[in-house]
Amino acid sequence: MDENYDVIVLGTGLTECILSGLLSVDGKKVLHMDRNDYYGGESASLNLTQLYTKFRPGQSPPEELGRDRDWNVDLIPKFMMANGEIVRFLTHTDVTKYLEFKQISGSYVYRSGKIAKVPANEREALSSSLMGIFEKRRMKKFLEWVQNVKDEDPSTHQGINVNQQTMTEVYAKFGLDAGTQDFIGHAMALHLDDNYLKEPARETVEKIKLYAASVLRYGKSPYIYPLYGLGDLPQAFARLSAVYGGTYMLDKPVTEFIYDDSGKVTGVKSGDEIVHAKQVICDPSYASSKVRKTGSVVRAICLLKHPIPNTEDIDSVQIVIPQNQIGRKHDVYVACVSSAHMVCAKDYYLAIVSTIVETDNPEQEIQTGLNLLGPIHEKFVSVSPLEEPIENGTNDQVFISKSYDATSHFETVCDDVHDLWKRITGEPLVLKKRNEEEAA
Numbered sequence: 001m002d003e004n005y006d007v008i009v010l011g012t013g014l015t016e017c018i019l020s021g022l023l024s025v026d027g028k029k030v031l032h033m034d035r036n037d038y039y040g041g042e043s044a045s046l047n048l049t050q051l052y053t054k055f056r057p058g059q060s061p062p063e064e065l066g067r068d069r070d071w072n073v074d075l076i077p078k079f080m081m082a083n084g085e086i087v088r089f090l091t092h093t094d095v096t097k098y099l100e101f102k103q104i105s106g107s108y109v110y111r112s113g114k115i116a117k118v119p120a121n122e123r124e125a126l127s128s129s130l131m132g133i134f135e136k137r138r139m140k141k142f143l144e145w146v147q148n149v150k151d152e153d154p155s156t157h158q159g160i161n162v163n164q165q166t167m168t169e170v171y172a173k174f175g176l177d178a179g180t181q182d183f184i185g186h187a188m189a190l191h192l193d194d195n196y197l198k199e200p201a202r203e204t205v206e207k208i209k210l211y212a213a214s215v216l217r218y219g220k221s222p223y224i225y226p227l228y229g230l231g232d233l234p235q236a237f238a239r240l241s242a243v244y245g246g247t248y249m250l251d252k253p254v255t256e257f258i259y260d261d262s263g264k265v266t267g268v269k270s271g272d273e274i275v276h277a278k279q280v281i282c283d284p285s286y287a288s289s290k291v292r293k294t295g296s297v298v299r300a301i302c303l304l305k306h307p308i309p310n311t312e313d314i315d316s317v318q319i320v321i322p323q324n325q326i327g328r329k330h331d332v333y334v335a336c337v338s339s340a341h342m343v344c345a346k347d348y349y350l351a352i353v354s355t356i357v358e359t360d361n362p363e364q365e366i367q368t369g370l371n372l373l374g375p376i377h378e379k380f381v382s383v384s385p386l387e388e389p390i391e392n393g394t395n396d397q398v399f400i401s402k403s404y405d406a407t408s409h410f411e412t413v414c415d416d417v418h419d420l421w422k423r424i425t426g427e428p429l430v431l432k433k434r435n436e437e438e439a440a
């Protein structure tokens with residue numbers, strides 16, 4: 001470890017690995033360390049033994065669950081929008097050559113006590129059970145407008161200026177009711193709250209276009225997911241790092257950050273060794289004095305022996321329960337994968353239900369999600385703090401990521417990667433043209 005590195009990255013979570021990959025491709029020499037003897041940190045995928053060690057200390061996994069190596073259980077499951085930013089990061093770094101993907105078979109939303117597929121185009125809108133007959137036609141007109149609206153062609157605007165008019169005004173123009181707005185805003189545009197209603201419509205229109213284009217790419221849903229679980233991402237980035245002369249080291253606890261007189265970081269201490277670099281990037285757990293808690297997230301990892309009811313027996317699905325539908329301030333997410341994704345033994349399904357905690361009884365808050373699953377074979381519930389950096393890192397050159405929120409997609413992780421990149425380099429992250437074409 002006596003070489004000189006440009007950047008030291010601590011923790012092999014998703015955000016850190018993506019950044020480390022982007023920096024490597026940009027020509028930086030990166031040393032990446034993790035205190036654990038496995039990849040992934042908070043966002044690791046665990047085998048059966050690791051899963052039981054974490055949630056049921058002293059208890060071994062029941063024999064009926066089969067072999068350890070058949071299980072790769074994501075602690076924080078996330079699906080990738082096929083045309084989304086995460087896929088652009090993966091193609092830009094070329095880490096895709098170490099990964100295999102499979103599509104997620106459905107994207108569902110909860111409305112008035114039932115779940116149904118999110119309609120991605122005009123045809124699906126007309127056959128959707130989410131809306132009554134007149135609302136379906138209004139939804140069809142709305143989706144047609146979203147698909148066709150182009151800045152340079154005023155004949156497509158239908159009298160709406162997306163830079164000025166708010167989404168509330170757009171919904172009113174098409175006459176869409178509150179329940180329809182819920183699933184458009186939360187299951188298609190993937191907004192985390194309803195602040196978007198008061199903002200210019202452009203961002204939401206673009207998010208819906210992205211959703212629809214991602215569905216078109218593979219057909220069944222806008223989402224894809226890596227075979228063997230998200231834990232394969234850090235390993236793929238570790239292989240990529242080696243190509244660029246970087247180093248990944250596991251089982252390396254960091255005891256101390258070293259600073260110069262002006263308070264800028266100059267390296268970190270691990271055991272008896274000190275490694276030097278001008279910048280340190282880490283997840284909140286490596287810099288507890290520099291982060292603040294903003295809330296908590298509750299997650300229930302559930303093992304099922306059947307597909308989720310009312311989803312036409314598909315092998316994988318995302319279900320969004322919009323906050324308004326159940327009188328909450330945060331959405332509840334359900335992400336389900338199965339042995340088709342090489343994450344559990346044959347005939348098992350893994351469903352994770354999550355949300356941001358609002359009360360003293362977090363498990364009760366995800367009950368609507370748990371109720372959708374049918375009989376639950378085994379359940380592991382955890383509540384984790386949500387943390388974010390107090391400072392932006394300019395002063396000490398220590399750049400800290402945010403904890404993973406409750407979402408079951410990558411949008412907020414990608415926002416954090418962009419934010420970190422700007423703080424670290426002083427420039428916005430712009431990916432090269434070539435990769436946009438590849439991803440198109």
Ligand SMILES: *[C@@H]1O[C@H](CO)[C@@H](O)[C@H](O)[C@H]1NC(C)=O
Pocket residue numbers: 391392393394422423
């Ligand atoms: C970081 O925060 C400092 C104040 O501590 C501010 O002056 C600076 O503009 C911020 N930099 C960025 C990139 O946001």
